[in-house]
Amino acid sequence: MEQFTLVFASILGGLAVIFGAFGAHALKKILSEEQLKSFETGVKYQMYHAIVLLIIGFNFKLEIASEKYMVYSFIAGIILFSFSIYGLVISSAKNKKIKILGPITPLGGLLLIIGWALLVYNV
Template sequence: MKSVTLIFGTLYGLTSVILGAFGAHAFKKILSPDKLESFETGVKYQMYHALALLIIGLSLSFSTSLEKWGAWGLIIGTFLFSFSIYFLSFSDFWKMNLKFLGPITPLGGFFMILGWACLLLYFIKCR
């Protein structure tokens, strides 16, 4: 689990820097200001959680289910939250109806909250 957490942390960090650079330069020309703002929100949350995953990946032993569920909550939640925002941001540009992804964003947020709650319980109970 430690390796999985560190791999996702670095993968999310890498892709958030790449997507952030595109958002700051290339995507400014094709996305409306409100869509670009949404896109940047996805990038920010992805980077925040990349850093969190690296920290917990380097700090925890993953010997309890709370540690494991905490990491999985952040991994799954970040993917669902950020990537649904990315696709929704491009729906007008691609001229595709991606509104079905709308409920995925809060589901991702729920998984992130669940991950953080598991980590909180772990730190209260096990540390």
């Protein structure tokens, strides 16, 4: 489970760098200032939580259920929160806003909060 966590953390961290560069360079030309800030919020949250996953992977044995749920909550939260923001921003910039992504963002945020609560519990 530690290996799984570290691999996911590394992938999500690397993708955050790629998406950050993509937003700063390619999307800067087509996004409004507000859209760019939203995109950057997704990137920041993705990177912050990828770092948290690295710390968890190196410091927990991840053998008990609550530790595993903590990892799953962070991973699912990152994907639902950040990736829904990316989808919302890019689709709205193309005037084809994918409205179903709107309710997914807070669900991702809730999973991130659950991950933090489980981190407190497991510490």
